[in-house]
Amino acid sequence: MQSRKRHAQYGTACSECSRIKSRCIATSPGSPCERGNFQVHQRPFLTLFTQLANTVVFDLGLNQPPQTIPEAMLRLTIHRPWLSATHTVEEQRAVIASYYLSSIVSSYMRRTDKLLWTPYMSTCLDDFSSTGVPGDLALVSMVKIRNVLEKAFYSPPNSNTSAPETPSDFVALVLKSELNELTTEDPCPAESPITSCHLTYASFAISEFALSSSSPDPQHLYNTYQALESYFNAFLPFQPSAYPGFTLAELYQMMHATLSLRKLSFRLTTRVYDEDRVEKLASWYRQVSQNLKDASKCSPQKKGGRAAVFGKLAGMLESFNSGDKERPERRYDNDFNMNGVGGEAFLGEEWLGLVDQFEWTF
16 A cells, blocks of 8 residues: 555656646747746755655656566565556656756756766657657757766866866867767757757857866967857847746856856956957947846846846846956956856855746756
């Protein structure tokens, strides 16, 4: 009786994860996602939701192919009678969506570990590539981009005390090659405007990863500039009215890329001065800041809602800008690495506080 009850509970939880993902794909075309709504601020509910999703995946064995255990082996295994001999398509979508969710939370919030990738999940991804369902194709593109970008996030960090065995520029070259291969596949990530943003952001983040020294190679600076240009060419056509539909990943990527404009501008000004490119970087920065202000007016005006979030993000950009003018001798930009611009200034309590205010969609 207890086994059947537990099976039903986990089945309900899994179905809810799948239903949430499907609903969010419908509300944000081309963007596979999970949603969590949180009522109490300054609490790690997002992390708990991610861990709960991972627990459901493990207990239902969704990250592994269905297996029939021989009777002789039953005495040597943990008895889980609620496991099914088959996995439904919705369960396959749920495990891939759970991986994507945990990867985003792990990389961008640093509050939990991501769900480990398994060979069976690769099989699920291959199956989705042939369904012809737009949501499945978007899921495939997003996850493949994440799989490449994950290797940069979890590569040995730049440190004064422990140098990575593999040079960062070599790692970046390999990852960029893997990313370029995705553009030759079907479906191509760049076919959708929003997945194009994810693809160009990944290219920028990998290029930035190569800028690990205090005196980066001018070619690496130029590669990063080109990658940022591609990202903003894909991102800026989105009108402020579309910003409320952005996911957590897209907001983070926007802020990371925008704040990186300051870092790159500083490098171009002090090392290889290029007035035209420096002005272009500044114009992108101003445009994103203004768009965030406009987006705060497009969103429902309720306390702690999306309007407040966009207003605070715009305020963060303005505070960084004014900080440069008031304290020119202070350098925020000493290290180029995957930790993002401003380091803890961006990924600190202020950013996490905004996370709890947003009706988060992934």
